[in-house]
Amino acid sequence: MAKSQSSIPKEKLMWMFETLVLIRRFEEQAKREADQGRILGTHSAIGEEATPTGICAHLRDDDYVLGNHRSHHHCIAKGVDINEMMAELLGKATGTNKGKGGTMHIADATKGMLGANGVVGSNIPVATGCALSAKVQNKDNVSVVFFGDGASSQGSLHESMNLAAIWDLPVLFVCENNRYAESTPFEYAVAGQSVANRAAGYGMPGVTVDGQNVIEVYEVAGEAVERARKGDGPTLIEAMTYRYHGHFGADNPMGYRTPEEQKYYEDKDCIIAMEKFLIENGTATQEQLKAIDDDAKARVEKATQFAIDSAYPDPSELLSDVYIKYP
Amino acid sequence: MNKEHRPLTFVQAINEGIRSRMREDDSTIVMGIDVAGAAGKAEEGFIDHFGGTFAMTKGLIQEFGTSRVLDTPISETGFVGAGVGAAAAGLRPLVDMMFVGFIGVCGDQIFNNMAKMHYMFGGKVKLPITIQAQTAASGGNAAQHSETLYSIFAHFPGLKCVVPSDPYSAKGLQIAAMKDDDPVVVFQSTRLMGVNFNQHVPEDAYELPIGKSRIVKTGNDITLIGIGTTTRTCIQAAENLAKQGYDAEVVDLLSISPLDEETILSSISKTRKVVIVDEDYPKCSVASELSALAAEKAFDFLDAPPKRVTAPHASIPYTSVLEQLHFPSVDNVTYACLEVMN
Numbered sequence: 009m010a011k012s013q014s015s016i017p018k019e020k021l022m023w024m025f026e027t028l029v030l031i032r033r034f035e036e037q038a039k040r041e042a043d044q045g046r047i048l049g050t051h052s053a054i055g056e057e058a059t060p061t062g063i064c065a066h067l068r069d070d071d072y073v074l075g076n077h078r079s080h081h082h083c084i085a086k087g088v089d090i091n092e093m094m095a096e097l098l099g100k101a102t103g104t105n106k107g108k109g110g111t112m113h114i115a116d117a118t119k120g121m122l123g124a125n126g127v128v129g130s131n132i133p134v135a136t137g138c139a140l141s142a143k144v145q146n147k148d149n150v151s152v153v154f155f156g157d158g159a160s161s162q163g164s165l166h167e168s169m170n171l172a173a174i175w176d177l178p179v180l181f182v183c184e185n186n187r188y189a190e191s192t193p194f195e196y197a198v199a200g201q202s203v204a205n206r207a208a209g210y211g212m213p214g215v216t217v218d219g220q221n222v223i224e225v226y227e228v229a230g231e232a233v234e235r236a237r238k239g240d241g242p243t244l245i246e247a248m249t250y251r252y253h254g255h256f257g258a259d260n261p262m263g264y265r266t267p268e269e270q271k272y273y274e275d276k277d278c279i280i281a282m283e284k285f286l287i288e289n290g291t292a293t294q295e296q297l298k299a300i301d302d303d304a305k306a307r308v309e310k311a312t313q314f315a316i317d318s319a320y321p322d323p324s325e326l327l328s329d330v331y332i333k334y335p
Numbered sequence: 336m337n338k339e340h341r342p343l344t345f346v347q348a349i350n351e352g353i354r355s356r357m358r359e360d361d362s363t364i365v366m367g368i369d370v371a372g373a374a375g376k377a378e379e380g381f382i383d384h385f386g387g388t389f390a391m392t393k394g395l396i397q398e399f400g401t402s403r404v405l406d407t408p409i410s411e412t413g414f415v416g417a418g419v420g421a422a423a424a425g426l427r428p429l430v431d432m433m434f435v436g437f438i439g440v441c442g443d444q445i446f447n448n449m450a451k452m453h454y455m456f457g458g459k460v461k462l463p464i465t466i467q468a469q470t471a472a473s474g475g476n477a478a479q480h481s482e483t484l485y486s487i488f489a490h491f492p493g494l495k496c497v498v499p500s501d502p503y504s505a506k507g508l509q510i511a512a513m514k515d516d517d518p519v520v521v522f523q524s525t526r527l528m529g530v531n532f533n534q535h536v537p538e539d540a541y542e543l544p545i546g547k548s549r550i551v552k553t554g555n556d557i558t559l560i561g562i563g564t565t566t567r568t569c570i571q572a573a574e575n576l577a578k579q580g581y582d583a584e585v586v587d588l589l590s591i592s593p594l595d596e597e598t599i600l601s602s603i604s605k606t607r608k609v610v611i612v613d614e615d616y617p618k619c620s621v622a623s624e625l626s627a628l629a630a631e632k633a634f635d636f637l638d639a640p641p642k643r644v645t646a647p648h649a650s651i652p653y654t655s656v657l658e659q660l661h662f663p664s665v666d667n668v669t670y671a672c673l674e675v676m677n
Contacts, residue, residue, distance in 0.1 A: 047475065048474055048475040048476070096653075099475070099653060099654025099655060099656065100654070105653075107652070107653060107654035107656075107657070108477075108478075108650075108652040108653055108654065108657065109477060109478070109653055110475060110477045110653025110654070111477075111653075112476075112477055112479070112480070113477055113478065113479075113653070125479075126436075126476075126477065126478075126479040126480055127436065127437060127439060127440065127479050128409045128440075129409070129440070130439070130440070158408070158409040159409060161408035161409055161410040161413070162409060162410055162411075162412075162440070163410070163412050163413070164440075189368075189408065189409050190368065190369045190372070190385065191369055191372035191373045191374075191384040191385055192368070192369060192372065192373075192374050192406055192408070192409075193373070193374060193375055193376060195375060196374040196375035196376075196406070197374070197406075197407075197408040197409075198408070263372070263373060263381060263384040264372065264373035264376060264381045264384045265376075265381070266379070320654060320656040321652075321654060321656065321657060323656070323657070323660055325652075325657060326647060326649060326652060326657045326660050326661065327647055327649050330648065330649045330650070
């Protein structure tokens with residue numbers, strides 16, 4: 009891990025480490041829940057923790073984040089309560105969405121998390137609209153949408169980039185390029201072999217960043233968020249990352265990639281790299297980092313117990329929330 | 336017909352139907368997200384990782400190659416629209432759009448081009464395209480991946496819409512759809528994919544006619560109409576009713592557009608009562624259409640108003656305790672029948 013560590017406040021660095029670890033432990037538990045058949049498989053974000061962590065480190069509660077089908081890490085980085093998230097996964101009334109949305113739709117408006125989304129590319133225009141709202145109301149909050157390399161081929165991204173660019177909207181388009189759309193390789197599906205380059209066509213900055221390096225993501229995001237807050241318009245960020253597991257619970261990724269490739273990325277693991285960085289720079293000791301990890305494990309265990317102990321929604325909830333009022 | 340019992344699963348029957356069309360007609364292609372999978376990696380030893388999200392197109396790429404089995408980027412507007420264009424220009428595409436809710440992405444191509452081109456071009460262009468889409472709430476896929484949405488397709492003139500209910504109908508309708516020169520949408524229920532039907536499926540490339548329903552159980556006391564998954568629900572409800580001394584007839588709709596009015600009306604005229612079971616949302620639905628048909632054309636025969644048993648007017652919830660309430664249950668259907676009869 010490289011540069012300018014001195015410019016990043018210690019509490020920010022430590023928050024990022026805590027967030028990376030908390031996401032990892034949460035996702036490991038979600039996988040265990042699925043493996044034990046208590047829930048349907050989720051879309052695991054293990055391996056991809058650094059991108060939302062480095063970006064959300066710059067965000068406030070009144071900034072917006074919108075996600076996709078693989079969004080637990082976006083939610084945690086944006087500060088959504090993990091007790092409520094785990095309860096949502098288990099379909100309980102205490103969940104973020106009262107058990108109605110589940111893994112692909114976790115949302116918490118009080119934290120500015122306007123939802124994961126199961127339809128690829130579907131949230132990109134919505135995020136653009138959140139940014140429009142900020143601009144029309146003369147507010148300085150920003151909007152961030154996370155999507156995969158798969159979604160970069162959807163018209164919704166291109167239409168949104170054009171809108172955001174002509175109106176100078178405060179939005180960050182963040183592509184988490186994990187190299188596979190389900191099992192379809194990036195090299196096969198994305199012409200020009202770059203998502204970031206597509207920004208040029210819309211006259212906005214397009215930046216490629218190492219998505220396994222939280223410090224680099226943090227620095228790139230800092231510039232983009234500042235640009236957006238100042239009213240200078242959108243940025244497209246392509247974070248090169250990797251998901252360690254399959255597309256969803258039951259998918260075995262060894263059907264489309266080699267163990268050598270997997271190892272190459274696992275060797276660049278974002279948590280191990282950050283650990284090394286913090287220790288080498290004297291920001292924290294091994295013991296302190298272990299204590300943080302232990303704390304994350306304890307929090308996830310507590311969240312799981314909270315979820316297990318919570319009640320399922322009342323059957324009447326089937327018909328609530330369809331409308332606010334429907335005479 | 337083979338004499339030996341040759342049971343296939345719902346998915347295997349569809350796969351066999353597709354394969355037979357591809358062998359029969361070189362202009363037939365298959366397109367969609369991960370219809371094979373691991374695209375471009377055959378040289379590294381990776382091929383056909385998924386064979387479609389539900390393995391309905393498994394094994395096709397090995398036999399027909401990458402020029403006829405096309406993995407697409409996640410670009411529904413692009414590849415569904417490309418299917419329309421390819422059909423207009425001489426191919427016979429089968430486009431897998433995965434979950435039917437993704438119609439939200441590519442509706443323009445289906446509603447404004449696929450449904451209309453033949454008519455608005457004065458009949459001078461034919462579009463022999465088949466769209467297949469997966470339906471139904473099958474265990475925690477939540478609001479966007481669990482829908483059924485028959486009615487929005489059937490609403491459009493120009494589209495034919497069919498819904499198989501078991502392996503036999505799945506193969507026969509798949510072949511009929513892919514041979515048809517009009518655009519056909521095939522709805523495939525994910526709730527039927529894990530069912531052990533133990534049903535004989537002939538090896539030959541038979542067709543079930545589009546626009547025809549079938550009677551899967553004859554009876555005289557009440558008509559139950561099922562669509563796809565709910566045909567099974569109706570059969571199970573009929574078994575319950577038999578235990579209580581009622582002899583129900585079960586109509587398996589199979590075709591939503593066109594509707595087989597003759598079969599439906601003659602059954603209703605005979606039993607004088609009808610319960611329609613649809614897992615789609617109730618408003619402006621196929622169930623409503625069938626209810627209207629019964630009221631308009633069999634009014635004089637009816638002893639009771641037509642009754643619909645459907646999903647509620649609410650999106651599909653994630654949690655299992657609510658999801659199971661969303662689907663019309665055997666008990667609900669049985670109860671509705673008793674209500675109508677008493």
